[in-house]
Amino acid sequence: MRLGIVGGGQLGRMLAQAGAPLDIRFTFLDPSEAPCASAHGEHLRADWQDETALSRLAEQCDAITFEFENVPTAAVERLAEHRPAFPPAQALATARDRWVEKSLFRELGIAVPPIARIDDQADLDAAVAEIGLPAVVKTRTMGYDGKGQKVLREAADVAGTFAELGEMPLILEGFIDFDHEISAIAVRGRDGEIRHWPVARNEHRQGILHRSEPQPGHPLQRQAEQAIARVMEKLDYVGTLAFEFFVTGEGLLANEIAPRVHNSGHWSIEGAATSQFENHVRAVAGLPLGDTTRLVPCAMLNVIGAFPDRDAVLALPGTRWHDYGKAPRPGRKIGHITVLAVDDRTLAERVAAVDALLVNDLG
Amino acid sequence: MRLGIVGGGQLGRMLAQAGAPLDIRFTFLDPSEAPCASAHGEHLRADWQDETALSRLAEQCDAITFEFENVPTAAVERLAEHRPAFPPAQALATARDRWVEKSLFRELGIAVPPIARIDDQADLDAAVAEIGLPAVVKTRTMGYDGKGQKVLREAADVAGTFAELGEMPLILEGFIDFDHEISAIAVRGRDGEIRHWPVARNEHRQGILHRSEPQPGHPLQRQAEQAIARVMEKLDYVGTLAFEFFVTGEGLLANEIAPRVHNSGHWSIEGAATSQFENHVRAVAGLPLGDTTRLVPCAMLNVIGAFPDRDAVLALPGTRWHDYGKAPRPGRKIGHITVLAVDDRTLAERVAAVDALLVNDLG
Numbered sequence: 001m002r003l004g005i006v007g008g009g010q011l012g013r014m015l016a017q018a019g020a021p022l023d024i025r026f027t028f029l030d031p032s033e034a035p036c037a038s039a040h041g042e043h044l045r046a047d048w049q050d051e052t053a054l055s056r057l058a059e060q061c062d063a064i065t066f067e068f069e070n071v072p073t074a075a076v077e078r079l080a081e082h083r084p085a086f087p088p089a090q091a092l093a094t095a096r097d098r099w100v101e102k103s104l105f106r107e108l109g110i111a112v113p114p115i116a117r118i119d120d121q122a123d124l125d126a127a128v129a130e131i132g133l134p135a136v137v138k139t140r141t142m143g144y145d146g147k148g149q150k151v152l153r154e155a156a157d158v159a160g161t162f163a164e165l166g167e168m169p170l171i172l173e174g175f176i177d178f179d180h181e182i183s184a185i186a187v188r189g190r191d192g193e194i195r196h197w198p199v200a201r202n203e204h205r206q207g208i209l210h211r212s213e214p215q216p217g218h219p220l221q222r223q224a225e226q227a228i229a230r231v232m233e234k235l236d237y238v239g240t241l242a243f244e245f246f247v248t249g250e251g252l253l254a255n256e257i258a259p260r261v262h263n264s265g266h267w268s269i270e271g272a273a274t275s276q277f278e279n280h281v282r283a284v285a286g287l288p289l290g291d292t293t294r295l296v297p298c299a300m301l302n303v304i305g306a307f308p309d310r311d312a313v314l315a316l317p318g319t320r321w322h323d324y325g326k327a328p329r330p331g332r333k334i335g336h337i338t339v340l341a342v343d344d345r346t347l348a349e350r351v352a353a354v355d356a357l358l359v360n361d362l363g
Numbered sequence: 364m365r366l367g368i369v370g371g372g373q374l375g376r377m378l379a380q381a382g383a384p385l386d387i388r389f390t391f392l393d394p395s396e397a398p399c400a401s402a403h404g405e406h407l408r409a410d411w412q413d414e415t416a417l418s419r420l421a422e423q424c425d426a427i428t429f430e431f432e433n434v435p436t437a438a439v440e441r442l443a444e445h446r447p448a449f450p451p452a453q454a455l456a457t458a459r460d461r462w463v464e465k466s467l468f469r470e471l472g473i474a475v476p477p478i479a480r481i482d483d484q485a486d487l488d489a490a491v492a493e494i495g496l497p498a499v500v501k502t503r504t505m506g507y508d509g510k511g512q513k514v515l516r517e518a519a520d521v522a523g524t525f526a527e528l529g530e531m532p533l534i535l536e537g538f539i540d541f542d543h544e545i546s547a548i549a550v551r552g553r554d555g556e557i558r559h560w561p562v563a564r565n566e567h568r569q570g571i572l573h574r575s576e577p578q579p580g581h582p583l584q585r586q587a588e589q590a591i592a593r594v595m596e597k598l599d600y601v602g603t604l605a606f607e608f609f610v611t612g613e614g615l616l617a618n619e620i621a622p623r624v625h626n627s628g629h630w631s632i633e634g635a636a637t638s639q640f641e642n643h644v645r646a647v648a649g650l651p652l653g654d655t656t657r658l659v660p661c662a663m664l665n666v667i668g669a670f671p672d673r674d675a676v677l678a679l680p681g682t683r684w685h686d687y688g689k690a691p692r693p694g695r696k697i698g699h700i701t702v703l704a705v706d707d708r709t710l711a712e713r714v715a716a717v718d719a720l721l722v723n724d725l726g
Contacts, residue, residue, distance in 0.1 A: 017383050020403065023686035040383065040403075273681050273703055288678035295703060296658045315651035318636050323386035340636050340658060 001285060002027060004057040004083075006048050006075075007067025008035025010324035010333065011261050014269070015065075016040035018277035024285065029057050036325040037067075049075055058082040065239060065284045069096040069259050070142065084190075086238035086284045087259045094235060095259040098140045098171045105254045108230045112254045113246070114174035121162040127172040128158050134175040137161055139168050149207075151175075176253055178246035183212070183264040184224035187240045187279040188232045189289050195279065196225045197272060197292045200264045202244070206362045208331070211351070212264040213299035214271060220245075223252050231257060240265070240280035263302065263333070270320050270338045271298035296340055297347040301354055303335035305361030312357050313337060318350050331363030364648060365390060367420040367446075369411050370430025371398025373687035373696065374624050377632070378428075379403035381640035387648065392420050399688040400430075412438055421445040428602060428647045432459045432622050433505065447553075449601035449647045450622045457598060458622045461503045461534045468617045471593045475617045476609070477537035484525040490535040491521050497538040500524055502531050512570075514538075539616055541609035546575070546627040547587035550603045550642040551595045552652050558642065559588045560635060560655045563627045565607070569725045571694070574714070575627040576662040577634060583608075586615050594620060603628070603643035626665065626696070633683050633701045634661035659703055660710040664717055666698035668724030675720055676700060681713050694726030 001024050005012045008030030016026040016037060026041030029048060037043075042060070046053030048071050057064065057079070064085040066076070069092045076089035094100050105112045116127030118137065128135060133155070139148035150165065152158055162170065182199045198216040202209055215221075228243045242262030245252040265276035274282075274290025282289055306328050313319050320338040328334050337354055341347035364387050368375045371393030379389040379400060389404030392411060400406075405423070409416030411434050420427065420442070427448040429439070432455045439452035457463050468475045479490030481500065491498060496518070502511035513528065515521055525533065545562045561579040565572055578584075591606045605625030608615040628639035637645075637653025645652055669691050676682050683701040691697050700717055704710035 017380070020380050020383075021683065021685045023402075023688045025402065039386075039388065274683075282677065288674050290677065290682070291680040291703075293681075293705070295705065311651050314645065314653065317654040318656075319653070320384065320637075322384045325386045340654075342656065342658070 001025070002061045003281065003284060004029065004061030004064040005037070005067055006057070006064065006071055008032065008037040008043060009067055010036055010326070011067045012037035013040055013324060014266075014277045014322075015067075015261065015281055018269070018275055019281045022278075022281065022287075024281060027057060027060050029053055039325055048072075051078070054079055055082075063284050063286070065280070066092060067260060084284070084286070086190075087241070088236055088238070091235040091237050091241075091259045095257050096141050098138055098256065099169070101256060102171065102254070104231065104234065105227075108227075108234060110227045110230065110254045111250075111252065113176045116172045118162070118170035118172055121160075124158060124162055124170070124172060128152065131172060131174045133157075136173045136175060137165065137170050138173065139165060140171055141169070176246045176248060178248045178253070180247050181255070182215070182218065182220070182224065182245050182247055182252075183262065184221075184228050184243045184245065185240060185262060185265040185268075185276055186225070186228045186232065186243075187276070187283050187289055187292070188237050189283050190238050190286050192233075193289055194229055194232060195289050195292045196221075196228070197265065197268055197276065198294050199224050200267065202264050205360075208304060208333075208362055209263050209302055210360075211299060211301050211355075212267055213351075214267055214294045216294050220247060220252050227252065227254060239283045240276045263336075264300075266322070266336050267298050267300040267338055268292075269322075270340055271296060296342060297344050298338060298340045299347060299351050301337045301339065301351065301358065302333060303337060303358070303360065304333055305330045305363060306359050307334065308357040308359050313354060316350060316353050318346075319354060328361075330361045364388070364426075365424045366644065366647060367392065367424030367427040368400070368430055369420070369427065369434055371395065371400040371406060372430055373399055373689070374430045375400035376403055376687060377629070377640045377685075378430075378624065378644055381632070381638055382644045385641075385644065385650075387644060390420060390423050392416055402688055411435075414441070417442055418445075426647050426649070428643070429455065430623060447647070447649070449553075450604070451599055451601070454598040454600050454604075454622045458620050459504055461501055461619065462532070464619060465534070465617070467594070467597065468590075471590075471597060473590045473593065473617045474613075474615065476539045479535045481525070481533035481535055484523075487521060487525055487533070487535060491515065494535060494537045496520075499536045499538060500528065500533050501536065502528060503534055504532070539609050539611060541611050541616070543610050544618070545578070545581065545583070545587065545608050545610055545615075546625065547584075547591050547606045547608065548603060548625060548628040548631075548639055549588070549591045549595065549606075550639070550646050550652055550655070551600050552646050553601050553649050555596075556652055557592050557595060558652050558655045559584075559591070560628065560631055560639065561657050562587050563630065565627050568723075571667060571696075571725055572626050572665055573723075574662060574664050574718075575630055576714075577630055577657050579657050583610060583615050590615065590617060602646045603639045626699075627663075629685070629699050630661050630663040630701055631655075632685075633703055634658060659705060660707050661701060661703045662710060662714050664700045664702065664714065664721065665696060666700060666721065666723065667696055668693045668726060669722050670698065671720040671722050676717060679713060679716050681709075682717060691724075693724045
């Protein structure tokens, strides 16, 4: 079996690594010269809007999936005419627009922060008057890792913001006083079966994920599962989906979804009976879903912008090194380290030891 | 970094899978058209005695290793002149001759069954008179999976045996009344550091490994570690080495070593903090060795000759499917299944469920 992946970054690379023991082969559609996934499969060099390339991908592969959400709906629909292509176009379209996404959450009864749709400066002024400050204004599309957003703390921050963010459609979100952020990750098969990994607690630095640690028995696991299941069913989703939430005194508030494998689920490669990558491959390929139990205490730390001393990390007990084969550049995710231990106390010590070696350059 | 592997079978394939997250690339030297490892690296199609091909492998790669022991000593020594090549030629030479191997064990004070060197029928008759029956006669070289051997139960079995086995150098071994077989697997780094995985209990069918299960806390772990360390130090070994023992009322009796990653260590891919494959890659590449702790109860079952219903296996909890990408043929190892569980009782139930689905064809 051969799977086609639109995109050739580290998520595609780790999907291929997960598919290798299943003897599944991969083709990556990516416009760059040597995307990091190309070390693990065929590389079709073309833009994701190139109709000829999309047709070739469909011809070569038994099923198609996506490494990111910014694929034009028409392209996804064209692929889906020829081959099973998951997740469906409507899921990608929903996730790439913060307004559409949060409106769906509200429609499904999933609690969200106060929000307003902003199409000009007057909308922004009115929304700030209603929601109050502080608040966060974000571009509706194309934002990631804290890019394309601005925190509004006082009235003076508001004036001129619409022009400053490029006169693009925006969303204003009331500032949430949250305790921490978690991500729920689940996978849905072609037959509609859903399986949930334990939620992970996330820690960010400068808006970029720094660390994720699965939390079996988290008191809000059930609430997160209900929310993710509602979204998956509504979108007729197939594959792995991540859902980020703020944990507040009143329970979860929905932040955003990612219609794909997600950085906060990388711990599952070693830490779960079946990883988010393998289960995504299984779902897209139409295979039965695997067990999502966390096997041992573990955590994941991102390597961003610069590598720590590799040999020093490898020499620590319970570390697993993931080098994505990408050139280091400030702010760029170039790898991650999984830390494993037989108990929570040892895990905390090991995570601290790895963290002390990191030399991340967040840019 | 690029590693060269002499041989392109499933062991090479799994070495490449283990090296992928470390961003290590692979080149396989193998005479067949499409060896199964070639899905995960460059394939240099040539015989392992082809001097030009060996030179090209050395030119392309930073270090070299071997997937099996039947590589001519001269070829290994030629490679080692140009690049780090591990394990050393003397280790391969020792392991491929049962007489040399067992003589080394005796020299190192490691208990072995009664043995005799056989170069003609008269040697065999004399040895049987001394060691007694039943006994097993084996070719000194090229035997594996129970091939190239004959059990001698009564006097009538002895006559003509030397001719029957092709007039090759043989070894006679007294029949051992053992409780079970274990394999000890360890890895030694370029700096001489040795790490041991827990010994695995092995079950064979028709002389072919059927199942291996790691046994942390096995009462003979320490004795096995001492034996393997003596052999590794004597041979100035670098890489993963497996050592099979018979467990008897008087402790361990040495059976044989394999100077490479071994079928009885496949459980370590998911079940250990660092697998036998990753640690072999680390050792050969000169990286620090990883933690060999068993993380969770687990076992490995071989898939031989024919695949069971894949989807039925994948649907069972805690199973991990390894398809080597080889065409099924009776007696051929074409995959394995790792079974994981959070406790021993659940593991036993899951192993029984997987075992019931197997349709192995041992030939």
